[in-house]
Amino acid sequence: KQEVTQTSAALSVPEGENLVLNCSFTDSAIYNLQWFRQDPGKGLTSLLLIQSSQREQTSGRLNASLDKSSGRSTLYIAASQPGDSATYLCAVLTQGGSEKLVFGKGTKLTVNP
């Protein structure tokens, strides 16, 4: 059974700092991994999607890496801004016929001005 863990429940950093959010998963047989952002009381916004054959994806100040063999992904945020404050969720789609996304519990990021 796939389990996804995000080690930091909360993270507080000063504006301008570079930061890394971590995600680990127990079953390396995945189709892909997706990072989402959730603002309070809002829905999920997809940030980056990494297919199992890829090592990383980049979008603006965000870079996500995937190490399938070790069951790990990181989300790197460069030059953080107060507007980056949100909960970041990692989710994996596992091989084996199931279409279920398995989510971590998220990391709540606060970027202080």
Add this chain to the structure above:
Amino acid sequence: NAGVMQNPRHLVRRRGQEARLRCSPMKGHSHVYWYRQLPEEGLKFMVYLQKENIIDESGMPKERFSAEFPKEGPSILRIQQVVRGDSAAYFCASSRQNGGAGYTFGSGTRLTVV
């Protein structure tokens, strides 16, 4: 492209009433998924549907909960005889074929049972 549309955004029901949550997938998406987010917990899969078919309902409680995705119209998640423990945010996601291209989520329906 309006994205995944869910309504209502907020729903208040008294214990014992029925709750109906609606989800219209993105244009061109034929796969719909429902997830539930309980307070202080992560999102949990409930059910996966294609038009007129339930593909996987392994995450749905056996009683009081049902889902459909008719040939015409939105997908409906129906909760009968709601209890306080049903209070949660319910999210709908859609995808084009399968999850290989990723999922797009709606803004959710926040159900409060009083």
